[in-house]
Amino acid sequence: MTVLIPRTLAEYILLGPTGDRRQLQDSPILGDVWIAYASEAGPQELLITPYKTNTAGLVANWIDGEVDHDRLMHNASGREPREIAYLQGVIAARLYFDEVLRVIVPTTSWWSSARIQGDMAVYLQAASGSQRINAVLDTVQEMAAHWSDPKTIKKSAGMLTALDRYAALAGIILWAAQTTTIGPDAKPAELAAAIKAGKGDIARLLTDLFSEILDRQEQNDANRRKQWKDSLVYQVSLNRRADMAVARSVPSVKADAARLLFTVNCAEIAWAVIDSGIQGDHPCFKDATGKESRVVASFDFSNFRKIVNLDNLRIFNENEDPEVQEGKLKQLLPDGHKLPEGQKLKQAGAKLISNLVQLSRDARAQRPIHWELVEPFIEIKIDTRPSVSDHGTHVAGIIGARAPQKRTKAIAEDDRIDGMCPDIRLYDFRVLSRNSDEKDTEFAIIAALQYIRHLNERHDYISIHGANLSLSIKHDVRNYACGRTPICEECEHLVESGVVVVAAAGNYGFQSFTTTDGAFESYAAFSITDPGNADGVITVGSTHRSLPHTYGVSFFSSRGPTGDGRLKPDLVAPGERIHGPFRDGWGDLDGTSMAAPHVSGAAAMLMARYPEFIKQPRKVKKILCETATDLGRERSFQGSGLLDVLRAFQSI
Structure with a gap:
């Protein structure tokens, strides 16, 4: 021992x-x-x-x-x-x-x-x-x-x-x-x-x-x-672990009024939800016809490193036991993907193994990742049940849930609510581990961010306009300059490519402190987490869902400024007892995880109404921050204030 x-x-x-x-x-x-x-x-x-x-x-x-x-x-x-x-x-x-x-x-x-x-x-x-x-x-x-x-x-x-x-x-x-x-x-x-x-x-x-x-x-x-x-x-x-930064909140930020007054339709806008996974066949994600899901695609990055690592050249070689190779191949396939039987198994398996070997050979030759070879291992059906939690489905619902058109006894009145953009298209990026014994790693999130850039570079037009990261990675101040960690740097690259990136501030605003007189609990400044420390990211703190002026910043919401003295969070949005979809049904969750998607929805609405702001993430951030409502709290607690979608539209 x-x-x-x-x-x-x-x-x-x-x-x-x-x-x-x-x-x-x-x-x-x-x-x-x-x-x-x-x-x-x-x-x-x-x-x-x-x-x-x-x-x-x-x-x-x-x-x-x-x-x-x-x-x-x-x-x-x-x-x-x-x-x-x-x-x-x-x-x-x-x-x-x-x-x-x-x-x-x-x-x-x-x-x-x-x-x-x-x-x-x-x-x-x-x-x-x-x-x-x-x-x-x-x-x-x-x-x-x-x-x-x-x-x-x-x-x-x-x-x-x-x-x-x-x-x-x-x-x-x-x-x-x-x-x-x-x-x-x-x-x-x-x-x-x-x-x-x-x-x-x-x-x-x-x-x-x-x-x-x-x-x-x-x-x-x-x-x-x-x-x-x-x-x-x-x-x-x-390779740091990522955690989830875990009501009718839409009226609090006036998104419903902005939709009505400005006739906003987000059907041409697509948003990536980098999280635990979206239950893509949930009724709230249906389109206006009620037939098709607005979840465009689902990708599972929780196993990404095993797919592209150099060990695969040693595993998938002609001298290795075929049964060992088949077992390894099954481990690499995403949830819900089953290999066929008999001769089809040999054909399908041979093709997948060929992809793995080529990826390893590319790595040996120091070539960039050939994402088309990776896609068979990360692309999953949109109805694949997220294995980790309801978190990603709930976050996606705040951005883009659509209230059922028909009233039925099976659907409670509280569940008949719209998200910020009930017609937006969503991309599901799963980065939290499928298996509870595996660590959720920063590397998987970085891979997802780089893949978004790849998807956008495939065409002359942008495919994914924004990304929501309701995730939290603690920043160890002795290891990196604030905002310069690998995940923060990658978020900056994505912003520079024209994508709006929204991140949760973190839930470390309330901590227990130990002194010579014993322990006491209080609020913690300088508690913003990564990737919220990245300068170009829109970092979102939490406030009460319906009484923000009364209660101000939520007790759990991470406080700024950043470790190097920059103003964060950028603004706040409702994050307490937020009602949204679960994998099965609906429910309430709290946290800056719930606040961030309100801002993602607001950014999407701006780009939908004013296409000139597409690929202009810093302008979008500037508008949302400059039009936020001051809650009368310390700037390093509330940032610019409460998200105000209607005022943002009226300012243009």
């Missing part, structure tokens, strides 16, 4: 004691990655950012080959598949900690800097290296002892360089994954004592690690360096 290193101890080693702590650590392994490996043995889902002079395809292929070689050298071929896949500007991989240390870090500019290489020279000399490692571990033992007993916390006597802290924490995490001297629930004093007793093992692990890295560089550096310029990798972060 492995030892778990608490977050507080990992930060203590990496950043220093509380009273003398640095705010940033220097290594390219971002803080959330250190914490993840320290607190959980085994592989982690990572996002690797290439160095600016290299493509994601080149980096992905190099990592795949090096990890393959590394596992062969360490007799670790039985480890979990690495599932390396790439999109424009980012690589996803499932790697073990020692693989990150041996394969990834030595390719970074940090590692090759004169300062780190100078310190490494000391580590790599037999006599001085042993002395330095022992001195560092002595200091870390002292730090661990101080950490385990807060009453004795003080400045550590030893002075640690950036490489010293990196080496110390790396050695302890490697040791913790192997030791059996104590269990995962050890008390701080027991853990500190175990680290002291394990000093020799930690020193050996570090010596072996640095020696192997040096040997690899000397043997292969010349050949491998021909493949890239400068450094290969910029940094390593976690």
Whole structure:
């Protein structure tokens, strides 16, 4: 059983004691990655950012080959598949900690800097290296002892360089994954004592690690360096989990009045709902005839990385067992997709396998993703039941539900309501995991955003005018500049391509705080989540569905400003007890997830009435913000105020 290193101890080693702590650590392994490996043995889902002079395809292929070689050298071929896949500007991989240390870090500019290489020279000399490692571990033992007993916390006597802290924490995490001297629930004093007793093992692990890295560089550096310029990798972060940012609210934003006064018809506007999935055959999504669904297409991206990763070249080769290949193929197919029987199975399976192999070959050749080869694995029937929750169906209903035309006993009066745009067309993008044991990842959302750009580039006209992301990813301030995370950057690319992007502000506006006097609950500023931190995105907070002036901003709605001082949220919309469709029937949900689709609907109405604003997302955002109704609250709480669709139309 492995030892778990608490977050507080990992930060203590990496950043220093509380009273003398640095705010940033220097290594390219971002803080959330250190914490993840320290607190959980085994592989982690990572996002690797290439160095600016290299493509994601080149980096992905190099990592795949090096990890393959590394596992062969360490007799670790039985480890979990690495599932390396790439999109424009980012690589996803499932790697073990020692693989990150041996394969990834030595390719970074940090590692090759004169300062780190100078310190490494000391580590790599037999006599001085042993002395330095022992001195560092002595200091870390002292730090661990101080950490385990807060009453004795003080400045550590030893002075640690950036490489010293990196080496110390790396050695302890490697040791913790192997030791059996104590269990995962050890008390701080027991853990500190175990680290002291394990000093020799930690020193050996570090010596072996640095020696192997040096040997690899000397043997292969010349050949491998021909493949890239400068450094290969910029940094390593976690492939973060996305969460759902979870009444007759349309009159509160005056959308019904705007429809009547301005004769708005959104039938030519299409909106992407990037969420848990839309129940496309729900009666509220029927067109005016009541026969066809307005959900144009459904795509399941929750399995995307398994479809495009480089492992498929190893799995789908002529030497692999056909039954194993068939089983793997079934895992990759979307919900509701069944392979035919007999001879048709061979034909259909052969075609799908051919797609997978070609995708992997394209990745090997560093070519962009051929989306037409991906589509058979992500396109699903619109009536496929979302397996995660009602969330996506509810969000889509706020944007585009249509009240049933006929009154029946089976339909309650409360369920006879229109969404913001009852004639809009919808695209269903499912990015939350189909299986509860799989993580919902940032990589899947980025893939969906890039696919929207691909769909729009197929024609001279725009196919999808806007995207709603009622999703929330916590922003770790030590890892990225605010608004510059991979998902925020991808949202900015989509905005620049002419698509309106609307995001929930998040539901972290009410938090529990701990002080020396105990815990207390209060409102939390600077709590906007990603992708709401992106500058070009319209970020939406929540207010009461019918009494916004009375209650102001919902207690749960994330507050601004952003971490770098920009005004967010941009505006607020109803998000409390919002009535909308579920997979079966109707129901109420709360959250900024429910507020965001009101703004998506408003943006769609503007473009439907005034087509000149199509492909002008920043103008749309400007109009909606400038015409919002001031609720008399703090700007960093309410943004520009309450969405006012009628005033937006009257301003033009």
